[in-house]
Amino acid sequence: MDMERLTPVLRRLALEAGAKIMEIYDADDFDVRAKSDDSPVTAADEAADALIAAGLREAFPDTAVITEEQAESHKLDAASFLIVDPLDGTKEFVKRRGDFTVNIAYVADGQPVRGVVYAPAKNRLFYTRPDGATVEETGPFGLDAPGETRPLKVRTPDESALIVVASKSHRDAATDDYINRYSVADSAAAGSSLKFCLVAAGEADLYPRLGRTMEWDTAAGHAVLNGAGGRVVRFDDHSPLTYGKPGYENPFFIAYAPGVTLRPAR
Template sequence: MVRLDTLIAIALEGGREVMAVYGTDFSAGTKSDASPVTDADLRSERVILERLRAAAPEVTIVAEEAMAAGRVPAEAETLFLVDPLDGTKEFVNRNGDFTVNIALVEAGVPVAGVVYAPAIGALWAGSRGKGAFRAAVEDHVPGTLQPIHTRAAPEALIAVGSRSHGSAETEAWLSRFSVERFVSRGSSLKFCLLASGEADIYPRLGRTMEWDTAAGDAVLRAAGGLVTTLDGAPLVYNKRGQASDVDFANPHFVAYGDPALAAL
């Protein structure tokens, strides 16, 4: 398996490209799905793909902007899922809640992932069998990786949800739990709050793609958490030929810090 420190180094390079654009008077275009795209997305993806191909030329790469441009790779059991700028809306709004996401998927399972939030100066990483970690980052140089773990669910939960994609349906689904507080965050940061024991549950009853979630999912699983579909099945990746949606689209899902919550 590709070393986690290699994925961290590549994510940091992508974040450097993102922040080079963030500090300018940039403009945003619109893709065919009406989502925004900026030069930061393209620059970050370009350097990430170059570095991943050099580090692991045998591994297929599925990357958001390449897919948007119609560059669909051949099917493979093992692949990287790359979102070079997750939370482009947050980037455009300059609120800091955006990340660089890189995940390694094997047989449908995200086994390693890195989430880098360059504007916040924080990075989360995790891999199967090795655990999950967080590090402070200054000038794209990480400090010491500190182990993190999910927490046992308290009686009153902290729920997290999308800053840009909240819904009444999500509120209704959460009503089955005692929720002390709801925290709105952008991008993959929601998974990271669960992984570090700062929150407990994240329901997503809206559209996402695999590159949006795989890195955060990998970190959360490595930290002791769980991500399932609404019927309780584990969320799987590398989904092609779906009758109900396009390739790599996710169904609605719920991320749990404490897996025991999934049985409630």
């Protein structure tokens, strides 16, 4: 993999896909269909997927591309691969709540080492650099005219007053029970992989996920959080969350800023 070339390509494809998504989001209406697992899919998912997959395969023809919307790709088995969720947070998209993202990541030896998370409705682009992670305020800027950027850095948690972020669409009693084991000063709800990015930006300390996710849901946000100094571990034994698992399905996990003393699973 040409690592120097990787981030610019991921950034450009995320922005181009975000523009396609927003064309459909801003339309008066759009169709919503159910996939075989009953999750929703729209023309925005499919348009963004086609654009990103074609761009990645052209730029990196020797690297496997795993994408949510192409079931055949889920059968691939590779030590390193690009992994894509072209529209993470489709439920948020359908409800026009803005908390949806374009996720693209590169995984090597079980870890996401580069990633881009773009929230086009919020004009925020989060991405990794060789020396860390950055957030860019995209605004009306063109692909070749980056907006204002600042480095991302997790904050030092105050364990007597933690800030917790959880899912808007998937929060349940088990998640609340786990959160209640901490001293929480404030909590926030966010959709898609923006939860990782809130921890990366120092706007939250802890994001527990006690529900089903797939690797394309998490890899890009995980990479950004790693770049900002954060960590992502399995819920059951607090070992690092790894990638390239059978079926690309994740166990429950916890994303957090170092300094949070993790409570054990029960």
